[in-house]
Amino acid sequence: MAEVAVIGAGLSALAAAHVLHDHGLQVRLYEREENVGGRATTRRRAGFCFDPGAQYIHGNAPASDALLLRRFASPELLAIAKPVWTFDSQDRLQEGDPRQNAIPRWTYRHGLQTLAELMARELPVATGCEIARLSYLQPGWRLFSTAGQVVAEVPAVLLTLPAPQAAALLSASELPPTLQQRLQAELGRSRYRPLLSLALAWPERVLPPTPYYALVNSDKAHPISWLAREEEKGPARVPPGWSLLIVQLAPDYSRAHWSWDDQALAEATTALVSRLLGRPLPAPDFCDVQRWPLALPEGETLLDLQALHAVSAPYGLFFSGDAFRGGRAHLALAVGQESAFQLLAHWR
Ligand SMILES: Cc1cc2nc3c(=O)[nH]c(=O)nc-3n(C[C@H](O)[C@H](O)[C@H](O)COP(=O)(O)OP(=O)(O)OC[C@H]3O[C@@H](n4cnc5c(N)ncnc54)[C@H](O)[C@@H]3O)c2cc1C
Structure with missing residues (x-):
C-alpha cells in the first residue's frame, strides 16, 4: 500500500x-x-531522435549535479560542447554571453527522456x-x-x-x-505561456557547420524564440549526414498560429528559419509539431x-x-x- x-x-x-x-x-x-x-520528453521518428520540450539541463546546480552526475550517472549523458549564440528581431546573430555559455548544458545521446527513465x-x-x-x-x-x-x-x-x-x-x-x-x-x-515547437528534418546536410549549436532570441521581438541544430549538439544525436532543427516559436506568435495545421506551420517556420540564417532551406522531409499549451510559467x-x-x-x-x-x-x-x-x- x-x-x-x-x-x-x-x-x-x-x-x-x-x-x-x-x-x-x-x-x-x-x-x-x-x-x-x-515536458522533458523525447520522440523517435524516421531514424531521428529529438526533444520537443526541454532541450538541455543546466549543471552547476546542486540538484542536477547530484542526480545527473552521481546518483543516475550514465554513459548516455552528453555535455553539449558548442555554445548558444543570440539573434535579434532584425535576424542579426551575435556571440552569446560567455558566462551563460560557461555553465554546463547536459543532454543524453538518445534524448533527455533518458534521465526520467x-x-x-x-x-x-x-x-x-x-x-x-x-x-x-x-x-x-x-x-x-x-x-x-x-x-x-x-x-x-x-x-x-x-x-x-x-x-x-x-x-x-x-x-x-x-x-x-x-x-x-x-x-x-x-500563468503559463503557450509554445509551438517544431522539429524540421532532412535526410541530408542542409546547413554547413556553425560555431554555435543553438540560437536564442535576445530582444523577445522575433517570431522564433529558440533554434537548435541537433547535428551540432553532440555525437549520435542525428544520423551522420542528416539534419534536424528544433524551432520554438515565441509565445505571441504561438498563440496567433495555434490552430494552423502542421503543413502550414512547417512552411511558415521553414521560411522564418531561412530568413534568420540567410539561406533558403528546402522543404523538410518531415515536420513534427508539438503544441504546449502550458509550456513555461511566467516568471512574475x-x-x-x-x-x-x-x-x-x-x-x-x-x-x-x-x-x-x-x-x-x-x-x-x-x-x-x-x-x-x-x-x-x-x-x-
Ligand atoms: C518547449 C519547452 C522547452 C523547454 N526547454 C527547456 C530547456 O532547454 N532547459 C530547461 O531546463 N527547461 C526547459 N523547459 C522547462 C522544463 O521542461 C520544465 O520546467 C520541467 O520539465 C517541468 O517539470 P515538472 O515535473 O514540473 O512538470 P511536467 O514535466 O509537466 O510534469 C507533470 C507531469 O504530470 C502529468 N500529468 C498531468 N496531468 C495529470 C493527471 N491528471 N494525472 C496524471 N498525470 C498527469 C504530465 O503528463 C507530466 O508528465 C522547457 C519546456 C518546454 C515546454
Whole structure:
C-alpha cells in the first residue's frame, strides 16, 4: 500500500519520489502519459531522435549535479560542447554571453527522456493513468481515474502538475470548501505561456557547420524564440549526414498560429528559419509539431511553496512542479526535492 501518491511523473515528481523513498515512505506515481518525463520528453521518428520540450539541463546546480552526475550517472549523458549564440528581431546573430555559455548544458545521446527513465527504474509508476479527481477522506485521499474508478486510497498526495492543471483537478475534487477556496486563490495566480515547437528534418546536410549549436532570441521581438541544430549538439544525436532543427516559436506568435495545421506551420517556420540564417532551406522531409499549451510559467507569477503547504499540509496534500521555482528542468528537480522534504517534516 502506497503512503504517498505522486500525481505526474515529470522531473519534479521523480526527484520528490526518490527523496520520499530514501526516507522509507512507500510512494507510487500516477502518470497520464505512457512515458515518464513530462515536458522533458523525447520522440523517435524516421531514424531521428529529438526533444520537443526541454532541450538541455543546466549543471552547476546542486540538484542536477547530484542526480545527473552521481546518483543516475550514465554513459548516455552528453555535455553539449558548442555554445548558444543570440539573434535579434532584425535576424542579426551575435556571440552569446560567455558566462551563460560557461555553465554546463547536459543532454543524453538518445534524448533527455533518458534521465526520467533512469530515475523511474527504481520506482513504482503507473503510466497511462490520468487522475481525474480526488476525494478527501478526513484523513487521507481517494484518487479516481478518468473512468471513475478508485485508483488508490492514501494518507498523502503530492500534486506535481503545472499549477493551472492542479487547480482544475482540485476544482473537480471533493475537499473542504475553505481549503478549496484558499488553494484556488493561490494556484489561480500562476500563468503559463503557450509554445509551438517544431522539429524540421532532412535526410541530408542542409546547413554547413556553425560555431554555435543553438540560437536564442535576445530582444523577445522575433517570431522564433529558440533554434537548435541537433547535428551540432553532440555525437549520435542525428544520423551522420542528416539534419534536424528544433524551432520554438515565441509565445505571441504561438498563440496567433495555434490552430494552423502542421503543413502550414512547417512552411511558415521553414521560411522564418531561412530568413534568420540567410539561406533558403528546402522543404523538410518531415515536420513534427508539438503544441504546449502550458509550456513555461511566467516568471512574475511564481508561487510560494511554503505558503501553499501551510494551508494544504494539515490535510496531507502537497505540491511541486515548476510553478514554484521557474520553468527549468534543474529547478524542477530542485523543487521536487524541496517539496519532499517539506512533506517529510510534516509527516514526522
Ligand atoms: C518547449 C519547452 C522547452 C523547454 N526547454 C527547456 C530547456 O532547454 N532547459 C530547461 O531546463 N527547461 C526547459 N523547459 C522547462 C522544463 O521542461 C520544465 O520546467 C520541467 O520539465 C517541468 O517539470 P515538472 O515535473 O514540473 O512538470 P511536467 O514535466 O509537466 O510534469 C507533470 C507531469 O504530470 C502529468 N500529468 C498531468 N496531468 C495529470 C493527471 N491528471 N494525472 C496524471 N498525470 C498527469 C504530465 O503528463 C507530466 O508528465 C522547457 C519546456 C518546454 C515546454
